[in-house]
Amino acid sequence: MVGVSTSARMLIQKGATRAEALMREIAGQGPEKTLSRGFAIVRTPSGEPLTRAAHVFDNAEIEIQFQDGRVSATSGKHS
The missing domain is CATH 1.20.5 (Single alpha-helices involved in coiled-coils or other helix-helix interfaces)
Known part of the structure; x- marks a missing residue:
């Protein structure tokens, strides 16, 4: 035993x-390595990462970070 x-x-x-x-x-x-593999990080306007679609409201302002920069966007309707 x-x-x-x-x-x-x-x-x-x-x-x-x-x-x-x-x-x-x-x-x-x-995160830079992850971004270089084709992934993106979605953030709130204040820079907080959004990890779930349920946390994003319809027509919410968001920011998407790619390897080469960031773009502002507006979310659409959830499906």
Whole structure:
């Protein structure tokens, strides 16, 4: 039983270490890397990121950030 317990603790520790390393890698890439792969960031006029369509009202002023700059836009109706 002791061997199983020790083995389980080691596996959990290895998993936690790998998870931490992946999170550091993701955080280190930053939004610029994501934008360079063709994604965009949608923001409120005050600059807060919008992460859900449900947070955007019809005809709301928004800002879309691309790799090469930002554009202002007005949202349409939700579908």
